[in-house]
Amino acid sequence: MSETTVPAAFAVPASGTVHWVGAGLSTGSGLAALCDAADRVRLWHRTEERAGQSLAALGLTGRAEPRAFTLARLTAELAPGDVVVSMLPAPEHAPLLAACIGRGTHFACSSYVSDAVLDQVPAAAAAGVVVLTEAGLDPGIDHLFALDLIARARDAIGDGSAASYSLTSYCGGIPAVPNEFRYRFSWAPAGVLGALRSPARYIEDGAETTAARPWEATRPQVIDGETFEVYPNRDSVPFVDQYGLASTWKPRTFVRGTLRLDGWLRAWSAVFEELKAGDDRRIGALARELAARYPTTDADRDRVVLAVSLDVRGGSGETWAGRYLLDLEGTADESAMARCVSRTLALGVRHVLDGSLPPGLSRAAETAPRAREWLAELGRDGVDFTLRAEQ
Numbered sequence: 001m002s003e004t005t006v007p008a009a010f011a012v013p014a015s016g017t018v019h020w021v022g023a024g025l026s027t028g029s030g031l032a033a034l035c036d037a038a039d040r041v042r043l044w045h046r047t048e049e050r051a052g053q054s055l056a057a058l059g060l061t062g063r064a065e066p067r068a069f070t071l072a073r074l075t076a077e078l079a080p081g082d083v084v085v086s087m088l089p090a091p092e093h094a095p096l097l098a099a100c101i102g103r104g105t106h107f108a109c110s111s112y113v114s115d116a117v118l119d120q121v122p123a124a125a126a127a128g129v130v131v132l133t134e135a136g137l138d139p140g141i142d143h144l145f146a147l148d149l150i151a152r153a154r155d156a157i158g159d160g161s162a163a164s165y166s167l168t169s170y171c172g173g174i175p176a177v178p179n180e181f182r183y184r185f186s187w188a189p190a191g192v193l194g195a196l197r198s199p200a201r202y203i204e205d206g207a208e209t210t211a212a213r214p215w216e217a218t219r220p221q222v223i224d225g226e227t228f229e230v231y232p233n234r235d236s237v238p239f240v241d242q243y244g245l246a247s248t249w250k251p252r253t254f255v256r257g258t259l260r261l262d263g264w265l266r267a268w269s270a271v272f273e274e275l276k277a278g279d280d281r282r283i284g285a286l287a288r289e290l291a292a293r294y295p296t297t298d299a300d301r302d303r304v305v306l307a308v309s310l311d312v313r314g315g316s317g318e319t320w321a322g323r324y325l326l327d328l329e330g331t332a333d334e335s336a337m338a339r340c341v342s343r344t345l346a347l348g349v350r351h352v353l354d355g356s357l358p359p360g361l362s363r364a365a366e367t368a369p370r371a372r373e374w375l376a377e378l379g380r381d382g383v384d385f386t387l388r389a390e391q
Contacts, residue, residue: 011359012104012128014352015081019044021069021096022087023054025186025296026110026136028334030342033381034085035063037350042077044069071095080104083352085345086111089191093117101127106352110136110345112234113363125360134363135348137340138171138306141378142256143364144371145169145308145324145385146243151368152389153312153320159246162315164206166252167243169308170221170230172259173337176301176329181294182264184302186337190287195258197275197283200232203254208237214258215272218265223307223325229264232257242363249312259305303329304336306385322389343381347374 016039020031023045035041041064045051051066067073078084078099086096086109093109094116100107101124113133124131134140146169157163173186185192200214211217211232218231236256245251274286306326313319328336348364351357365371379385 026341028338028342030346078103106130108132147371149310156320170259171306176303182261182267202236326385
């Protein structure tokens with residue numbers, strides 16, 4: 001399902017050197033895993049001192065080399081077969097990828113594929129460069145869950161006959177101990193507000209639907225007896241094809257969205273009024289105010305909840321339903337968000353290092369057999385989840 005690949009024989013052999021660029025809130029024990037798997041790891045941060053401090057906080061002093069990041073400095077150190085892991089904001093991936101292609105260096109990130117990255121995939125494939133994307137929590141683990149559920153349903157129902165289905169995938173980083181704001185920032189407030197300003201497209205009651213203001217489509221969702229609030233985000237519709245659902249199956253519901261604590265909609269009412277006004281300068285200032293008012297401290301504990309469900313009804317009355325649930329809390333050593341994102345990304349990088357990913361574009365694991373392999377590996381790496389399936 002990769003959009004552009006060439007035979008694996010033409011891939012640039014991995015050198016064993018990994019460049020991890022950025023050390024924000026999602027950098028966690030995955031970096032330590034790569035220190036075990038790679039021959040050499042370099043952590044690039046704003047300054048060499050900051051990089052060293054991040055390594056010390058992760059207990060990795062002496063196991064990775066600190067570096068002061070600029071694109072020019074990084075590019076100068078890249079060699080064919082190295083792997084660049086970008087933990088930078090999504091708009092910065094494309095320049096990094098361009099540098100990688102020029103040096104014959106593989107590229108990995110946890111973000112959605114942007115048009116600017118997609119445009120470079122043919123050049124990457126021709127150069128034998130692996131471009132691994134959507135290999136984090138959401139996107140990432142959610143893809144693995146969905147692919148496995150779909151394969152199980154196809155085995156049970158059969159994909160040659162008519163059926164209808166409902167697939168929902170909701171993920172959220174929330175405070176382990178609920179606060180008055182009903183939220184804990186696990187990424188930059190400006191990014192959170194920007195995502196809320198982007199329309200969401202999804203399928204509901206068998207028809208494509210667009211929510212210009214995603215939060216206005218918020219509804220309650222009960223998971224294991226606990227009530228959350230969920231709303232659609234981004235564009236869910238292309239994932240119908242990406243997940244390879246049977247052409248004879250018709251969607252009743254297909255939504256990929258965000259999960260929040262019960263009461264979030266009410267707690268954020270003032271924020272939504274600012275977003276509706278649409279003043280870019282004011283919204284930028286609001287992001288800074290929220291960062292100052294609700295800082296993430298060492299005493300905070302986060303919680304990550306990811307619930308992916310599939311319900312299929314065959315034309316002859318047969319049914320199948322299954323659900324994956326990941327529900328993790330952070331610890332004093334590592335946030336749940338950092339654990340899920342960094343360990344999944346590190347797993348993908350290990351597969352770049354062992355040569356099992358083809359050049360060109362890969363999004364996490366793109367087939368059900370590979371998804372099951374990745375899920376088994378994540379389970380061994382300490383990312384716990386449960387599967388419930390019934391017929």
